[in-house]
Amino acid sequence: MALPRSGPVRSEAARLAILEAAAELFAEGGYEHLAIEGIARRAGVGKQTIYRWWSSKGDVIAEAILEGHLLDGRRHLPDTGDARGDLAAWLADLFALRASPDGEGLLRSFVAAAAENAEIGRRLREAILAAPLMERLSQAMGGTSGARLEAAAEALLGAVILRALSREDFDADDMRALVDVVTGGSHPPL
Amino acid sequence: MALPRSGPVRSEAARLAILEAAAELFAEGGYEHLAIEGIARRAGVGKQTIYRWWSSKGDVIAEAILEGHLLDGRRHLPDTGDARGDLAAWLADLFALRASPDGEGLLRSFVAAAAENAEIGRRLREAILAAPLMERLSQAMGGTSGARLEAAAEALLGAVILRALSREDFDADDMRALVDVVTGGSHPPL
Amino acid sequence: MALPRSGPVRSEAARLAILEAAAELFAEGGYEHLAIEGIARRAGVGKQTIYRWWSSKGDVIAEAILEGHLLDGRRHLPDTGDARGDLAAWLADLFALRASPDGEGLLRSFVAAAAENAEIGRRLREAILAAPLMERLSQAMGGTSGARLEAAAEALLGAVILRALSREDFDADDMRALVDVVTGGSHPPL
Amino acid sequence: MALPRSGPVRSEAARLAILEAAAELFAEGGYEHLAIEGIARRAGVGKQTIYRWWSSKGDVIAEAILEGHLLDGRRHLPDTGDARGDLAAWLADLFALRASPDGEGLLRSFVAAAAENAEIGRRLREAILAAPLMERLSQAMGGTSGARLEAAAEALLGAVILRALSREDFDADDMRALVDVVTGGSHPPL
DNA sequence: CTTTAAGCGAGACGGTACGTCGAGTCTTATC
C-alpha cells in the first residue's frame, strides 16, 4: 500500500490517492461513516499527510467533488429538444443515484456533508448555477433570467433534496408536476 | 378491564428531562455535536435510560420535535390576507432561525439531522404538508390541489433549505421571487 | 421460571433456587464472572429478593457452600489405614477439582472468593479444622495436637492452594513429598 | 545492523506513570477495586494506551510487581544466624503488610490478584522459589534440597496465605509452630 | 372476615466501568 516517496515537495500521488480513497469511501458508506483514519488506510498514506493539507474530512470531500472524483462523468444534462423533459430526466437521475449497499441515496449523503461543511454547501449551490443547467431551464421558462431564474433553479433542486431527505419516492409524474409548477406552464385542466 | 401490568413504570420525569436536554443541546451546538452522553449528563440521567427507550440520538431529537420541545411555539403561519406575503414571511422566518452562538442556522442543523435519521426526514415532510401551510399555498395558487400543490410546497421549502445549506443569504426580494415563481404569477416586467 | 408464592414469610423455594443458581453459576464461570443479576435470572427471582436476605454475592456463595450446594457430597476423606496416603489422596482430589469448561480449577475460584469475602475466608479455615481431617492428620503425626497440629493442617492446605494459584501441576510425588515434610517423617536417604 | 524501524516509539514516561499509578491504587484499594479507568485517570494517560500494551488489569499489576513498583524494597530476608527465626520473621512481616486504610492486608489482595490472573500466580511461585529464601530454608532443614525443599517452601507460604484469607491473626507463637512443623524440628514437650 | 403489611417477580432508575473507535497532535526514521 505504501507509495513511493519523493522528498520535500507535496506528493501529487498522495494527494490523488487521498481524494480517490475519500470518494470511494463516501460512495460506499456515506458521509457519516467516513473517517480520516479510513481514508488514510485506504490511500496508503499517513494521517498527518491529510491533516497537513486539509483541515477536516469535509474539506477533503469538497475537494474530491471539485476535482470530479465523486460523481465524475455521471452527471450530464441530456438534450432532446424537450427542455422540460430534459430537466425532469436529469433530476430523476440525480435522485435515483445510490451507492452504498444499504440503499441510502448518494444525494442524501451529499446533503449530510453539505449540512456539516460550509464549503460543500457552497459547492452544491455552484453546481446548480452551472451554465448548462441554467440555460436549459431558461429555455423551459421562455427566456427568463436573473433572480427569477435562480429562484426556479433552487426550487427544482431543493424539492428533489427534500424528497431525498423524507425518504419518499419520486416517480415520473411527481417529477413532471414539479418541473411544470416551477417552470410555470401547463396547468392541468380541471 | 385495565391491562395487567407488573413492574415499575417508565419515569415521565426522566423522559421529559431527556427531551428537554436534547432540545437545548441541539439548539446550542447543532445535531452534529449532540452526544448521548451529553444529553444524559445534562438531563441528570443514566445513559441506559436513554438507550432503553430510544435507539439513537436521531430518535430522541425526532421525539423532541414531535413533542414541541424544539421549535415549540415559534412556527406559526401569519394571516394578513396576502397569501403570498404570508408564505414569504413564514419562509423568511424559518430561514432566519438561528440558535447557536456561532451563528449556524437551526434549519441547517435540522437538515443535518434529517439527512442522518430517516424518522426526522419523514417528520420534515409531514411538517410542510401540514394543513395551514397547504391551505394558504393553495389560495396563493388560485385553488390548486393534488400533486401540483404538493410539488409547489416541496419546491418552496426545498429552495429555502438549499439556501441554508449553501450559506447564502436570502433577502426579501429573493424570497418574493421564489414565492412568485413557484405560485406561478406576476412575471416581472423586463 | 416463576416460583409459587406464599405471602409474607420468607419463601424457602426462592432461597433454595438462589443458592442453587449461585452454586451452578459459580461452578460454570468462577467467582469472578458471578453476577447478582445472573443469579436472579437463573433462579427466576427478583433482584430485591436476593438483596433482602444477603448483602453481597460473597454472602450468597458463602451460604451456598455452607449448605453444601457447592462441593456437596464430593469431599470425603478416604480411610485405607494409611493416614498419610489418605491425606495425600484427599488433597490431590481437592486440587484436581475443576468445573468450568475453560479448565480453571474450582479451588482457585474458591480462593478468589475467599480473597474478596471475609465470610468465605473464615469458612475456608473452618473446613480444614473439621474433625475428620484433623483426626487423620493427628494419626499421621503420631498423635500431635494443639498449635502444632493446626499449623500442620494449614501448611498442607496452604501448599495446595499455592500450587493452584501458580497454575503448576501437582503430581503424586509432589503430594507425597508435601505430606511427608509436613507430617515430619521419612527423610529420604541422602 | 540496527533493526530498521519506522514510526514513533513506545513512551517510557507513559509506561512508568501507568505502573506507578497501578501500584498506588492497588495498595490503596486492593485488586478488586482497581479499574483500568482509574489507573488511566491517575496516570494522566488515555485508556487506549493501557489497552495497547496490556490486556487486563492483571497484566498491568503483574508487570508492576516484576518491576518492583509494588513491594519494592520492602521484602528482604533478615540474617541473624538463626535460620528458623529469620524465616519466621520474614513470614510475619509479609503477613503483617497492610496498605489500605480499611486494614485489609496487602497479601490478601495479592492473592486475589493471583487468583484471577495466571501471570501473577506464576510470579507468586517464582517469588518463593527465589534463591535467598530457599537457601535459608535449606539451612533450617539441615541441608535438604529438591522436591522436599520445594514442598516445605510452599507449605510455609501457603500456610501464611491461608491465614490471611481466613482473616485470623498469626501471632509469634503460631508462626514459630509453623516453621518448626515444616522444618521438622523441636517437638515441644507436652 | 376483613384489612394490612410483608414477601414476591419484575424491572426502571442513576451510576461506574467496560473495551472499542476515531479525532486531531506529535514523534521517529526514511527519503
Next chain:
DNA sequence: GATAAGACTCGACGTACCGTCTCGCTTAAAG
C-alpha cells in the same frame, strides 16, 4: 522538509451490572 507509520490524550460509543427504588400481586396474620 514532506512522507508512512503509528503512539499519544481525549471523548464518545453502546453494553453489563451495581445497588436502590417502585410497581402490582399474593397471602398469612392481626384486628
